[in-house]
Amino acid sequence: MDEEISKWILEFLLRQPIDERIINGVLSSLPLKDDDNRLKKTLLLRKIEFDVSNAAISEKLLDLLEIIEELDHREGKSASDSMKAAYCAVAVDCTVRFLDENVERNGKYFEAVKRVWRERVCKIEGLASDESKQKMVEIEAALWDSNACGKLLRMNTRSEASKLVRVYLAEEWRSMGPTFLELVAEKAGNVLEGLRSGGGVGGEAVGSANPGRESAAVGAETRKGQAAVRRKHIAMKSKRGRGAKISAVDEGNGDELMGKADSIPAPEVDRVPAPIESSSLELQASKKVDRPGAQTAQTSSKGMDDMNSKTLVENQTCPKMHATPEVERVQEALKSSSMELQAAVRDPLPDALQTAQTLCSTVATNNRSSKSPVVNQPGLETHTPPRACTDNDKENAEKKENSAQDLQGNEAHRGMTLRNTRRTLMEPDGTAQTFQWSESIDDLPGGTPKRPRLPSPKEDRPSPVKYYADTKIIRRRVRKKWTPEEEDALRTGVQKFGKGNWKLILHSYREIFRERTDVDLKDKWRNMTR
DNA sequence: GTAGGGTTACAG
DNA sequence: CTGTAACCCTAC
Numbered sequence: 001m002d003e004e005i006s007k008w009i010l011e012f013l014l015r016q017p018i019d020e021r022i023i024n025g026v027l028s029s030l031p032l033k034d035d036d037n038r039l040k041k042t043l044l045l046r047k048i049e050f051d052v053s054n055a056a057i058s059e060k061l062l063d064l065l066e067i068i069e070e071l072d073h074r075e076g077k078s079a080s081d082s083m084k085a086a087y088c089a090v091a092v093d094c095t096v097r098f099l100d101e102n103v104e105r106n107g108k109y110f111e112a113v114k115r116v117w118r119e120r121v122c123k124i125e126g127l128a129s130d131e132s133k134q135k136m137v138e139i140e141a142a143l144w145d146s147n148a149c150g151k152l153l154r155m156n157t158r159s160e161a162s163k164l165v166r167v168y169l170a171e172e173w174r175s176m177g178p179t180f181l182e183l184v185a186e187k188a189g190n191v192l193e194g195l196r197s198g199g200g201v202g203g204e205a206v207g208s209a210n211p212g213r214e215s216a217a218v219g220a221e222t223r224k225g226q227a228a229v230r231r232k233h234i235a236m237k238s239k240r241g242r243g244a245k246i247s248a249v250d251e252g253n254g255d256e257l258m259g260k261a262d263s264i265p266a267p268e269v270d271r272v273p274a275p276i277e278s279s280s281l282e283l284q285a286s287k288k289v290d291r292p293g294a295q296t297a298q299t300s301s302k303g304m305d306d307m308n309s310k311t312l313v314e315n316q317t318c319p320k321m322h323a324t325p326e327v328e329r330v331q332e333a334l335k336s337s338s339m340e341l342q343a344a345v346r347d348p349l350p351d352a353l354q355t356a357q358t359l360c361s362t363v364a365t366n367n368r369s370s371k372s373p374v375v376n377q378p379g380l381e382t383h384t385p386p387r388a389c390t391d392n393d394k395e396n397a398e399k400k401e402n403s404a405q406d407l408q409g410n411e412a413h414r415g416m417t418l419r420n421t422r423r424t425l426m427e428p429d430g431t432a433q434t435f436q437w438s439e440s441i442d443d444l445p446g447g448t449p450k451r452p453r454l455p456s457p458k459e460d461r462p463s464p465v466k467y468y469a470d471t472k473i474i475r476r477r478v479r480k481k482w483t484p485e486e487e488d489a490l491r492t493g494v495q496k497f498g499k500g501n502w503k504l505i506l507h508s509y510r511e512i513f514r515e516r517t518d519v520d521l522k523d524k525w526r527n528m529t530r
Numbered sequence: 531g532t533a534g535g536g537t538t539a540c541a542g
Numbered sequence: 543c544t545g546t547a548a549c550c551c552t553a554c
Binding site: 526 | 534537540
Binding site for chain 1: 548550
């Protein structure tokens with residue numbers, strides 16, 4: 001199946017309340033590449049939503065939020081306030097759950113503070129906020145202050161974390177907009193609406209304004225108001241090379257879509273959408289969950305208001321089930337727009353391979369025609385990634401050639417140089433620097449997808465709270481005077497085991513030396529014998 | 531784990 | 543401010 005189509009399907013499925021096993025099955029069967037942060041983010045958000053809905057607030061949620069923050073960071077987007085708040089609330093809950101009202105029994109709590117706040121929250125600059133700094137002060141204070149301890153214990157941190165994560169999720173789903181398939185379905189809804197009303201098809205869309213997350217029962221007025229927002233989503237898609245044609249249709253009226261469908265020769269319509277049909281059948285086969293609200297395309301015009309975009313996608317992908325003339329026309333329209341989209345998203349690999357082949361054959365020709373000795377000139381290596389040649393490329397190539405000739409004397413040398421540094425353009429270039437996202441959801445050989453992993457160590461972004469944390473959390477123990485009982489036990493211990501066996505003495509009188517260490521014993525003996 | 535030097539808190 | 547006890551850091 002085409003990778004782009006796989007992405008559309010997966011993105012759509014990830015937004016649905018489908019059994020996790022089905023999602024995993026789809027993940028392992030679709031050909032996906034590691035270049036779509038939106039898809040990765042959708043996957044991560046779904047995971048978070050799953051955990052929160054199961055009341056599973058844990059440090060794993062912090063992992064997921066950190067990965068999303070990293071993805072956003074790479075795209076130049078900083079964490080939203082709701083994300084920071086959610087992250088902070090989860091961190092608080094993951095710590096406070098270990099808190100004991102007796103501050104002297106808070107060993108586990110101390111470990112949690114260290115693990116969650118010192119080694120994690122403080123180091124993620126992108127998720128730091130004034131609130132998290134404030135919370136950290138309170139969290140730390142509970143280590144020694146029973147009042148602060150009591151205050152934290154009275155808080156319902158679990159509920160707060162759950163609530164704030166949900167708020168964050170809602171905001172994130174909203175900002176991501178509908179999935180591509182839902183957009184397409186929405187357009188189909190417009191067309192159907194137009195057909196049923198027997199007149200012009202306006203810009204008003206059918207379905208939820210945020211089809212992936214919100215109820216389909218959105219009032220017509222609301223939808224009108226949000227039409228402009230949807231157009232923005234489409235425009236965004238078109239920039240990515242996905243929906244250029246559909247975008248154009250949306251700006252005009254829906255009849256254009258039908259017009260395009262009609263104008264496309266039948267063989268083209270039949271040929272191109274095959275991947276969509278086959279993939280949709282696969283999905284249908286794997287989708288065992290029937291949604292009660294789903295209706296067919298035979299629904300009346302009034303019923304269309306309630307029809308959500310999922311239904312439309314199903315209709316689109318099951319042509320044999322609802323073969324009314326209207327539906328067939330919509331299917332044709334969808335197919336044609338799909339074909340146009342496929343045309344817009346051109347795979348660069350064939351061009352690249354062809355370019356590489358051309359270069360290699362040129363080099364081979366030069367080798368045969370030139371009697372010049374082979375000279376390795378690393379300074380003249382070309383490491384331009386293979387891609388289709390443009391006029392500019394040709395110009396640049398000519399310039400490079402000229403400068404190479406200036407240095408080497410002839411074009412043949414250049415060819416030989418290229419040949420001697422790398423056998424082919426597809427070979428790894430030892431001098432080139434590559435930057436890859438190694439935490440791929442599908443970076444197994446052969447593109448076999450696998451579950452997401454935690455990110456590798458992040459770049460060292462100094463955190464403004466780190467210094468604070470280091471100086472605050474590792475604080476001196478509260479100074480505690482030695483009791484006469486402890487001094488007696490120490491003297492007895494030294495008499496019995498000898499000076500220097502501090503560990504042994506400590507364990508022998510563990511009940512007396514409650515909060516002392518072997519080093520304390522050694523220091524105390526030093527003081528006593530001075 | 532131990533030894534010894536360094537640092538900090540506190541009483542006078 | 544000073545001396546001392548308690549605690550910390552680090553080399554071995």
